[in-house]
Structure formats: structure tokens, C-alpha cells
Amino acid sequence: MGDYLVVSAPVASERSIALKDDARIAGMAVSDLAPNTWLAVCGPHVPKTLGVGAWTLIGDVFNRNSPVLPDSGDDPLSYERKLVARFWGRYIGVRLSGAGEVAAVLRDPSGARECVTWMQDDITLIASFAPDWLLRRLSPPWRINFEHLARALRDPLMSSAALLLDGPVSVPPGALQSYPLGSPTEPLWTPALFVRRPADSRIDPKAAANHLRNAVDEAVSGLARLPTAMASEISGGLDSGIVASSLVHQRSGNVRLWLNAHGNTPESDERPFVAALADHLGISAVSVPMASAPVSEEGLLRMSRDWRPGINGLDVPHDLDWVQRVKDAGATAIMTGKGGDSIFVQGATTDVFTDLWRSRGLRSLLNPDVLNLAALNEVSIWSMVREARRYHREGNRSPSRDDGLLKPLAGEQPPHPWLAAGDQIGPAKRLQIAGVIDNISRHAPSLQTEMIDVLNPLCAQPVIEACLSVPAPLMTFGGRDRGLARQAFRDRLPELIVKRRSKGNLTRIYGRMILNSLDVLRPWLLDGRLAAQGILDRAGAEVLLTRENLMWRGHYGEIMVAAAFEAWVRTWEARLVRPA
Template sequence: MGEFLIVGRGPGQKDQVALRNDLRDRAAGEGFALMDLNIHTWLAVRGPHPPRTLRVADWILIGDVFDRWRPTIPTVPTGDPLAYERKLMSRLWGRYVGIQFHADHSLRAILRDPSGALECVAWEQDDLTIVCSSVQDWLIHRLRPGWRIEPDRVAAALRDPIPATGRLMLVGPTALEPSTLQPLPLDQQAEVLWSPIEHARRSLGPEPSVQEAAATVRSALDETVRGLAGLPGRSAAEVSGGLDSSIIAASLVHAGARPSLWLNAFGPTPESDERTYVDALARKLSIKPTSVPHATAPMTTAWLEGLSPDFRPGLNAMDLPHDLDWADRLGKAGVNSLFTGKGGDSVLFNRATSDVFIDVWRRSRREALTSADTFELAASNEVSLWTLIARARDHARTGTTCPRRSHPMLPPLPGPSPLHPWTRGWDAFGPAKAMHIASLADNVARHGPSALSRTVDLRNPLCAQPVIEACLALPTSVLTTGGRERGLARLTFADRLPPEIVDRRSKGDMTKIYGRMILEGLDVLRPWLLEGRLAALGVIDRAEAEAGLTREALVWHGRYSTIMVAAAFESWVRSWEKRLAA
């Protein structure tokens, strides 16, 4: 969406009128629209969909806010000072950050909604409190905060498959976790208002019927699609030919929303060209998609340098040629928003593995052994029932381990990495549900900035709070009804989709395109990493990187994604070293 910047006086801070006004003038010069929130605080917004404001009691919510259709208000203990905020986060959903003031107009607290669609970073300096959603170089250069890069955090984050939330790799600013309230001053402990673990606990109760579960998921998605489709401006929708984007497209048509453009990108290989499925969807929905080649371009140092200009590495921005191509097409079409199916693999659960059997085994061995879905699960994973039972027994001894990104160029860390805040307490669940929770935390990355998001407002209904809560509450065995990945979603939306997509066993795959991009870009990637800052800081092993960054090693061993992630982290370190030294 857009970006925001808040500059004001925090508790105990002096009123720095001259500096505050100077920053306000500079923000106006950078193209921000400005408004006063009170006598000490101003708000600046800009972007393809500038965040709006809404007052709810004594909170000012910045962004898009919607009332829940059928909210489930949590029971809170008597005397809980945050009872109102916990209920607020259940009554509303959206893409927002909230701020609250004391009676003397100084900032009192900040909150961030559970979806994490808006980044929220705050710091205190020169008797000012600054809260923002993105890096403003002009602001950093003017204030010169005493921040520094923490190499140990960089090393840990590079191995963490969920780096989109949590602490920044900088010592100084504070990043709010989604669903938390941060009191001011910032040295106080943040309060958790919403927890995915608590919603997931409902999956441990009596299992709903498939029909009940389908009705819940359908209602939640219709709610988010209608809400986002009701925002102002002209919209477009991605139709990749896959299940997730097709569900979003069908739900838009069902809601009566008619995007101005239905856009499909096809690759040069059979597995990356899904126009057959797009045509089937077009006939079912009576739409006219525009199919264009997936844009490619040679990798350059300038491309890598601009990969991670924000508070976190640009993991959502690594397909730059495609982003620039679509940004240009959407701009020429007069479109300011794009609906996507991002997040579907996670929330609708694209992991119909033996872990699902283990989840059922933990609940009921009889059910695990007699369910028809068990045999479909075994067949699709090409294992026997005895293998599933053996894996369930092994898990009872070992428990669930947190996944970590691995590559020979990543040296071992001195100790275990801390669990992501959203995964603490996941031992109450089987491994499939634990991974479901972890992948939903990773969904925050789907909102990350990119060349495309700077041009249009990316709207991801499957990453919205109502859908997250509905799917968290369901056992993985229900989400994989029929023993299939996203089995419940296929059943739920079968009436809206063509059978070619509902019954599809294959999945579109752009791996060869990205692999070729890396192979053809080795002349740029090798010096970028071997002579870069990650190697100098010891975050990557230069010798192992040199051995791994050859055509032969890549052809035999792959690991393309880890290499590109490392390139994004290298870009982040270089950008911040240059920024902080300026």
C-alpha cells in the first residue's frame, strides 16, 4: 500500500518545535501529504494507496480498517488494562498501525495489526519520537541516529526462514511485532494482543465436519475480498493459472467486483506456462485475461545494490524485471491496485505430507489408521502405512524442530537460534500444525516492499486476519481433506472454479527461470558475495561460497533460493553501511 511517517513528542520529552517543523517541511518536499494529529505530532503519508486515518475511541488507526462480519470477542480477565485493545483487535481487521496519546498530547502507545501488512519501526532521538513504515534516507541523514549493524543478528536471520518479523538486524530502532502494543517510552516491554497459537488451539478440540469448515473458510475469504475490493481506485487481478490466484479471481467475480485488468505472466518452459488453466478460468468466470511473457533481464550490480533499501532484506523484491514490467503495464492501464493469491500455499496448507498423519495419530490412533484420507496421503507421498506409523513414533521421541536455511557457505552458529515469537508453544501441536503456524508468520513477508509495490497497492486477501484465524482453527487433516494439499480449499471453491484447476495435480513452477537467471548472472553474483560484506564479517564462508558459486555446483546441487537470499542480505548490509556512514 502506501507509507507513513509520524513525528511527535513522547512522554518526558521536551517540545522540539524547530526540529519538528524542519522535518515536516522536508517531508512535504519529499512528496508526503501532511496532517496534524495534535499540537505536538504530525503524520505524513504517500504512495499508490496512502494510508488513511480512523479514530476508534482514543486510538488513531492509520491504514485500512474494516469491521468484522461475525467477530468472536475474547474473554479477558477482570481488571486487564488492555481489555479494550484485545477486543478491538477482534472486532476489526485490516492493514493498519495505531497510535494513542496521553492527556498532554504526548505519544502513549503504538500497536500493529496481526497481518503485519504495514511495517512499523520506532525510535526516540533528540526529544522526538519517530514512527514509520519504511526507511526515509533524508530523515536518517538529517537526524544521524547512532545505530549500528549487528553481525550476529545478520547471521541468525540469514538462516531463519521467517525473517519478515522479529528484531531488526540494527541495534537502535524498535520494530513492532504484528499484533503487539508497544508502550512509550520504547524501553518498556511490548504487550501481545493476539496470538496465532491461541487460535490454533481450537484445532485441538472436536473436529468440525468438512461442510462446516468449508463454510467458515468461504465466509472468511469473502469478507476479506469484499473489504479490499471496496477500497477506492481502479484494480487489477493476477491470474497465474494456479489454485490460489484462481480462488481470488473467482471470489472477486462472486463479490461483484470487476477489475479493469486480469493479468497473467507465462514462462518459456512447459511448467511455467499455465495459459491452459487461465483459459479454463476465463471461460468459467467470463473474463478476458491478458497474458504476457514473464519478463527477464541480465543481472547487474545496480540491480543487486537496489535490492534491499528498507529495514529488512528485500526478499519480496528479487524478481526485479517482472516487477518493473508489471508496474509499467499497470501504470499504463491506469490501475492503482493489484489483487494476488499470495499466501495461499501457507494459509490453505500446501503440505500434504506424512506430518499430517502424525497430527492425526497424536489425536486418535484409531482415526489415523481407519481414515480414507490416510491411504490417499500415503499414496501421494509414495510411502506405506507402516512408514507413516514409524514416522509418527519417531516424532513422539524427537518433537518438532524449527526449520533452518542451510548451505555449505553458511557456517554453523555457536548456539541454537531463538524461536520466532509466533512459534513459542508450538509443542502442543503435531508437526504439520506447527509448520502451519510458522508459515503464517512467514506470510508477513508477502507484504514486503518491491518495485511493484511502490507503483501499485498489492492486496493479498489470503494474508488477511479473518482468513488466517479461520484456517488456524482447523486441523491440518481437515485442511488436507482427501489427502491432498489445499484439499479443503478445492472443495470449498469447487463451484466457483473450473474442474481443470480444482482437480489439477501439477503446480506451476518458475524454478528453471530463476535458476537460469542465477546461472547467467554468476559473473555478477560471484564478486558480489565473495568480495562482499557478508564474507568480510564472517557471516558466510568465502571458500565454500567460491566452491558453490560455479555452474557445475549449481547444476548438481541447486540451492538457488539460498544464494539469492544471501545476495539480498548482502545488499541490505551494504545499503545500511553506506547509509549510516553518510
């Protein structure tokens, strides 16, 4: 995607001058925003700048097709709220004071670009990345916050919230941070603003489907304009099929390669669905074997040098393979369908009925989709009613990773700030918001993002807002997972994909990879820093990290996440050692 660094300091600051020289030596393009504030950019897709009033937006910025501007009244942040409603993209904004110093920074609601800021001596810095040369020059007095780390390791949603370092501040998506640092961030945008309340939960299905399709088309066409030539991932599933169909329908982008990776197990080989999609859209698909290799310490450490643990970059062999194939096709970017499961509501569970019950009570039993939901979940309607009533009494529970690998945390852990709206939002809608939070990590660094631009339109603001505004029971129209998305794009997709009930599954492939990597992963975790800090349950991990236990219980995802966190801790402890 590309990275940026903003440095604001007195004109005569020797450290600022040295940093500017370091940035140029590192290959970054440097320009002045004001006499004492400069910007450095780099990457496969170098961030651009756009002036909007007093703000300089850094990154990719698009005008909304049909913006709905908030009526902010006397709100002092009225202009900024309208700014994030009028534009969408992958950007941060910087506002300078009359003296040319950084006065405020904001981050776009999708969180596509990281925005970390801190002050050191006479310098204010804002950065999307944390290169070695920057840390060497500054030698910041930071420390790893192991309490925050333990929370993030247990709660998957906290990995994209506050940083695991004491010192720098990560500006949340859709928020504004003023300077000097110390004041709380001001939310300009939150998912809850777009969730329809129970009293306003009725919406016409046809209108909702059109709204969803227009939002996807807006995001796809906008991002497709960025590269001169691109590839498009087609997994064989609904989400990537929707993105591909939007590209073809709108004739968006110069697509040089329609790329599919297939596994060597029946459930991971989706070539029949890819062939049906290619035939329906009139495109030529290239299907290649999925690249795989055992986990290595080098691979884990390679993706651990940024602000957060490198969870998005764990599949090193696949990333390297796809980068080469995209480049060989003469493209500089790849578009994916990632994020669709979450935002389109993959889980047509009984939680959907609970949301419906909260809005309509006994009248919810007249909804034509209730029978389908009960059949899909293999429960009776009255069981769903009982569960909905229990939720009204007991509320929700935050997601948590498995206890077998981690030691329990003391006390109740607060939820992610975007989930703090609590009882006003039903469980299915809360899960959708959790998906929006999780999708922020889709933009995180990986070997792909280092070398090509990775475009995720289903994680973009127009799609997020459109889907959040539709009640969960309508998102599962027909009692189906992603039912409204199926309805919205049924005329663009082959029937085989629209009516597909199975889903590609890579569990066996990644499970085999971890089984073949136990000689690396066992000592990595059992003798690592997480165990030394008492975050990892060493006795439990010793049992879990055996071939017999893995084949019986699995937990592959938890193991790889813990391995990524371990790599991040080792890397940052070494980086934060201050010279004597």
C-alpha cells in the first residue's frame, strides 16, 4: 500500500534534519508541508496528498457517490465529521497550526492506514510504520505493555485497538487526535452510528439489495482506478465472486490476471466454482497450487517489525508466490474479496433471530425466514425464542481465544470501544461490528503489502456503512448466510455460486503445516518470552503442542497467533534496548 512519516519540529532541530536525511537514504520521497513540518512517503503505491480546507489528507481519497452529511449543529468538530462522511479511502489527515506545527491528526473510518503518533523532545511524529532506521535515530524510551498484550492475545478484537507499547499512541479509525498529546481521542465515526435501532428495523429488501450493490460497486471501481494494471483473486467463493463480477460489470480496472489458488484436499479445491464463475463472466482464470512450507523462525521474525504482531503476514510461502505471479503478469496490485464473510453476515445463526425478536417480539414469528433459520441451525423455533429471551436477561459475551494455551486473566476484561454500545445492539449486529473491527487487520502489513498494493473493497467505508445500516435479519435474507448479498448479485453470478452452501476450507492444509513445524513451534513457545512472562500456560501448551493432541483437538489458529505474538515480543525487546 505504501507508508508515510510526518515529522514536525522547530526549523533548526538537528534531530529533525537528521531524520530527513535518514528518510532520503532509505529511499523515501521527502516534501515540506510547512517550514517546520515535512512528509516522507514510500512503498509499492506511494501515498499522495490532497488539501481539503485546513487538512492535508495523505493516502488514497475518493468522493462519496451519495454522501449523507451529518447535521452537527454547534459541534466544534462539525467540519471533520462532514469530511469523513464526504470522502472515503485509505488515508490519514493532518491539520497544521498557524505556526506550521501539527495541531491534529485524523484517521479514515476503515482504518486502512495505520496512524501512530508520539512526541519526543521537541519533535512530533506520525507514522504508518516503524523502520529500524527511525528507531535507531530516536532510541525511544518505550516499553512493551504485557498486560495489554495478554488481553490482545486472548481477545482477537483487541489486536487492532491500543498498541502493545507504552509511549506511542495509535489513533483509532474514524477518530481525531489533538496536540499536544495527552487529551483523549475524539470519535468522528463509529459503527454504532449506522446500525438501525430496533424501532427502525423495517426496510424494503429490494431497496436494501440495490443499496448494497451500489456500495460494492463504488468501492470496487474506486480502488480499481489506483493501479495501472492489477490482478484479482477469485477463490471460488461468494465474496471474491461478487468483487470479480463488479469489476467485469463496471469494466473497472485493467485486470491482467484472474488468480486462484487450490489446495490438495477436496474441501480446499474450488476449481469447479472458479470455472463456473469464469465462464459466466467471460474471463480466463489461472488456477495454481497453493504454496506451502513449514513454519520457520526467520519467517515469524520477518513479519514482526511493525507496530503490531504480524498476524496478517503469517502465510509467507503463499504471499511470496502470489507477489511473483502478480509481477510476472505485469501488474502492481491485487484485489481480494476478503472481509465479505464478516460484513455480509456469514453467520445465519440463532443470534439473527434474537435481533429480530428484539425489534418485533412475538411478531417476529411471522417472518418468512424464521423456519429457514431454525432448520439451518437444527433447532426448534421455540428454542430460538428461549435463547432470545435469555439474551435479553444476560446480555452478550466478548469473543475469547481458547483457554488451553493461555493463562486466565484476572477480572472482567472491557470490550473493544466500538462494542461498548452494549445492550442497544443485538448479538448478530454486534458480531457484524466485531467483523468490522477484525477487518481492520486485513490491511495490516504482509509480504504482499510490502511488494504490491493489496486492495480490499469489501473492507472499505461505503460497504461497511451500507451493511451496518441493514438489520441483521435482512442481511440473512431467505434464512441464508450472506442472503442479501446473494440476492443483490444473483444476476451477475452463476447459479452454482449463488446457491452454494459449502465453503472452501483450508484447515487440513494449515493443520498439516503446523504438524510439520512442531520441531520449531514447541521450543519457540515453550521456551519463549510469553511463557517467561506467565502469559502462556506452559504446562497446557506442552500438552497442546503434540501431534496426537493437534490431530484430535486442532487449535491451529491459536497456536499460530501465539507464535506471531512471541516473534513480535522478541523483535521489539531487541529493538528497544537503549545504547549504553
